[in-house]
Amino acid sequence: MKLFTARLASCFMSLTFAQDISIESFAPGLSNPVNFKHAGDDRLFVTERRGTITVINADGSVNAFSFLNIDDRVTNSGSEQGLLAMAFHPNYTSNGFFYINYIDHNEDTVISRFTRSSINVADPNSGVILLNIVQPFVKHNGGNMHFRPDGYMYITLGDGGAVGDPENRAQSLNTLLVKIFRIDVDATEMGSYDIPLDNPFFGDTAALGEMWAYKLRNTGNFYFDRTTGDLWSADVGDSQIEEINKVDAPSTDGENYGWKCFEGNSTFVSQTSCSTITHKAPVTQYTHSSTGECSITRDYVYRIPIQTTLQGLYFFVDSCNDSIGFAEGATPRNYDISFIENYSEFSISAFGEDINGELYRPSLFQGSLFKLKDVDLRVQDQSVTKRxxxxxxxxxxxxxxxxxxxxxxxxxxxxxxxxxxxxxxxxxxxxxxxxxxxxxxxxxxxxxxxxxxxxxxxxxxxxx
Missing domain, CATH: 2.60.40.1220 (Immunoglobulin-like)
Incomplete structure (x- = not known):
């Protein structure tokens, strides 16, 4: 494995200061990797924009053949299109079910279930479509998907694109765009999924019952903390503010996150409907002007004891400069943000973890998976909220x-x-x-x- 060592906060490789951060090149030979998950074992399954899923083994070797290939069904011409995410059923070992989120040839979102045919191959003809969601634009199409210990699947989608959400999709309770939604894939009264009875909008005739949280903007990723069960989400801002949201476990949610009335903690528009909302404020935010960053994306909390200096830190990526940052809790609802490195040559597309909780990040354009290594990231008095x-x-x-x-x-x-x-x-x-x-x-x-x-x-x- 090739080891790279970078220096804290230098965005140009010729200028170095202070702390070291190291990453290992773990698995090269991928094609535009955007997301990855483990299936309860030591392999990693990488979704590639073109419409394939590739298996990485524990030693970093990449299988020569695809686990799933549906490139004939996937459109990836737009910057936020393609095969975007996957999630394994909690009983994947016995039933072989996994779920994917992709953009089809109508440029709309498809949530579909597939079935494994052997340990390293899935059946491309086993697809069962759960949801088709119309996308009005080619931006803000992305989202992630996870199962929680409650057995339900949680999915995020952006607002469909365009500056300022001109069609007010975030405010609408009748579209799954700009929402976190929660479905029961094991109940089939609706054909391929059902709505959990304890969903916050279940039975509300003025809203879609699938919704679990709403009025987000472009939550390209969210994550359940493996230790606490808390939900973390990085929400891309519109003109000036990037925000990080946290929902403490246990939660029935139904939370309103404020877009487009609010961008972070600041008012974005002053339309009449905004004067009556009560929204959940982010636990932290940063502005474009104070950091030079402009688009927060993938996130994960480091929770294993092997690398003690990373313990409990919430890592994220800002895609404008491919900068890695982390948030560290000062109080339960107040987190300080630090940026630790710029990797503009990598084009970081995600953060994710293996079965042991070790963090990795794919490089979209280099086609490799890199492993985050132990470093002392804390520099006293460094957070953007203090200086x-x-x-x-x-x-x-x-x-x-x-x-x-x-x-x-x-x-x-x-x-x-x-x-x-x-x-x-x-x-x-x-x-x-x-x-x-x-x-x-x-x-x-x-x-x-x-x-x-x-x-x-x-x-x-x-x-x-």
Whole structure:
């Protein structure tokens, strides 16, 4: 296995600082991998956009033949189309059932069940369609699917695309777009699934009974914490704010997550219907201007004791720069966010775990699966909520807000992308600092912030 070592918060490989993070190249030879799951054993089953599922064995070897090949039924021309997700039935070992989410030739979502024919091969002719969902646009089609210990399958879909949700799909209770929905695949009164009696909208004639949570925007991934059962979801923002939601277990949900009345904790529109809603606020968020990021996606919580420094951290990816970040709980409903590395050459499409809980991430364009390794990711006083640098991109003046921190900022240095020092600022008397940026002539820079204790934080800076 090939080992890569990257440095904390350097988005350019020539400039390195502070903490180490290492990843192993675990399994090359894949085709646009977007998602993967284990089936209760040490193999990983990878969904590939073109319409195939490939098996990776415990030693990282990739089977030469597909577990499932339905590329003749799948459209993957759009950036968020293709074979997008899968989930294994809790009794997969005995019944061989698994479920997939793909975009068909009508450019609509299909949720379908297939059956295993042998240990490494599924029958492509065994498909049973559970749901067809019309997609109005080719964006925000994605979603994930998981079974919870209650035996029900949970599925997410985005709002179908277009800026600002022009058709108000998030607010509608009569579409499964922009929802987390919950179905019983073992009851067949409706033909291929039934609606659990304890679903929050069951029996409501004004709503679809499948719905379990609503008014999301584009929850491309969600995940049940293997230790606590809590549901985590990363929800892509529209214009400025990316948010992370958490539903504590046990929960009957029925929660309203606020879109498009709210984007994160901020008002997005002020239409009449928004004045009466009570929504569940995210546990944390970050803005485009403060981080340079703009599209939160895949997420997982690390829960096994082997790599102790990762324990309990919620990992996510921002797809604009392919940056890996993590959230760490300060209080039960308040999490601090840190970004640890940019992997723009990888095009990270997901996070996922094996049967032991070890985390992996597929590279969409490199066609490989990488394994996250043990590192000390915590850097004191580093979170974006404690040291805010804005605006980013910047034109004339850059502001650093460290009012909420206990240690004085000692120095701020700016480097170019080759690591050359461009400017140094020091001897600050205040925790709210402004520095001019009119002398910065190139677009991309690296900013290093140091405090009186020697702690450092590294940020990417874009100059307009």
């Amino acid at each position: 805010n640098m804005f605006p980013n991109p910047v034109k004339d003046v850059l502001t650093f807000d460290a009012v909420s921190t206990s240690n004085q900022i000692e120095s701020i240095t700016i480097h170019d992308t080759q690591g050359e020092l461009i400017a140094t600022h020091s001897n600050f008397e205040e925790q709210l600092i402004t520095i001019p940026t009119t002398s910065l002539t190139t677009r991309f820079h690296i900013v290093e912030i140091s405090n009186s204790k020697g702690d450092r934080s590294i940020r990417k800076l874009i100059v307009k």
